[in-house]
Amino acid sequence: MRTTDMPRLHRQPICVASALVVPLLALASPPWLAIDGVGPAWAVLWLLPWALVDGPVSGALAGVTLGLVLDGLNLGGLSQVPALFLLGWWWGRLGRRAAPIQRSLNLGLLAWLGSVGLGLSLILQLWLRQGGALDPLTQSWGLQTLCCQALVTGLLAPLLVSLQLLLWRRRVPS
C-alpha cells in the first residue's frame, strides 16, 4: 500500500511531542483566553489537525491518549475519553475522504462542533451520575460552560489549527 510507505505523523517524535502542550495549556489556563472564565478545549484544538492529517485510527488513538492524560489532571468522575475518541475517528475519516479541509470557516466550524460534542458528553455523564436528573442551577451552569467553551474554541481554531495543518502537511505530504 502507498499509505504505509508515507512518513506518517505519529512516526515523527517532534509531532508526537507537540501533544505535551495540551496538558500544559490546560493547567496554565490563561485567563486572557477565556470567556466568562471558561477557556478553550485545548484537546480539540490539537486533535483536529492531527486527525485530519494522520487518519481515523491515529486520530482515535490520539484522542484516547489525550483524554486519559487530561482525565488524570482533572478531578471528578467525568471523562473526556469517549468524546475525544469519537471526534478523532470522525475527523480522521473526514481528512481521508474529502478534499483537504483548510478553510478557516470549515476549521472553526469543526472545532466548534467538537467542543459542543465534548461538552454534551460531559453533561450527559453528569446527568447519569446524578441519577438522571439535573437541577436548574447545574443545567444553566452546564449550558453556559458549553456555550462559552465552544465559542472560544471556534474562534481560536482558524488561527491555531490552520498553523498546525500547515506545519504538519509539510512534514507529511499527501
Add this chain to the structure above:
Amino acid sequence: MAPTLRPGKSRWRGLGQLIPWLLLVVGLLLVRLSKGAGFSDAYALLSRPFWPGSAQREWVTAAADLEERSRLQLLERDNRRLRGLLELQQKGLADGEVSAAVISRSPRGWWQQLQLGKGSLQGLGPGDAVLGPGGLVGRIASVTPATARVKLLTAPGHEIGVWLPRSRRHGLLVGRGSSRLSLRFIDKDPDVRPGDLVATSPASTLLPPNVPVGVIQSVDEQAVPAPTAVVQLIAAPEAIDWVQVQTR
C-alpha cells in the same frame, strides 16, 4: 408731715424689690429641672475650638482595635480550652496552617479546581481544608510530593456539612457548578432567611470549626421534602493567589 392715705404702695414697693430674687430662684429651678442643659450647651459652644481633633480620634480607634483583638485572643483561648474539655478538635486556626500559592486554577470550567504549589512534603494531605480571604474555599482532593489539587466547594456534587449560627441548624451544602451553591436542610422548618451567615459546624472534626462559608441569598420554602436555600460564597476562587491549608 401728714401720713399717706395709700398704705399698700409701700407693700408693692417691697414686692418689687423681691422680684429679682424670685426670678433668680425660678431660674435656678429651671436649671435644676433641665439638668443643666443650658450650661452644657453653652459650655459646648464656648469650648468647641478646644475639642479633641482627629489625632485623638485615631488614638481612640487604635485603642478600640487593640481591645477587640485582645478580646478575640481571649475568646479563642477560651474556645480552645472548652473544645479540649469536650474532646473536640483541639487545633485552633493558627495551628497547622500552611500557606500555599495557587499555581493553576480553573474555577469556572467543567472541572472546578485549584492546583497548589505545596504538597505532601510540606505536610498537606487529602481532606485538608483550604481557606482563602473570606472563608472556606474547598478541600484537598489529591496530593503529589510538590503539589496539591483542591476541589472547590462550587464543583458539581461537592458536599459538605454546614451550620447556621443564627438559627443553630445544620444543612448540607452542595456545589452546583456556579458560584451559587445549594443548601439542603434536614428540618421542615429551618428558620432561615436571606442574609444569614453559613459557616462550618462548631463541632466539626473534618473541617476547621466556625469558618465562614457563605451567605444565604434566597430560600425556597416550597421545596420537598425540606426547604432549600441558595448560598453565595464569600471567598472568590477567581481572585485568590494564596491560600491557607489547615492540615490535620
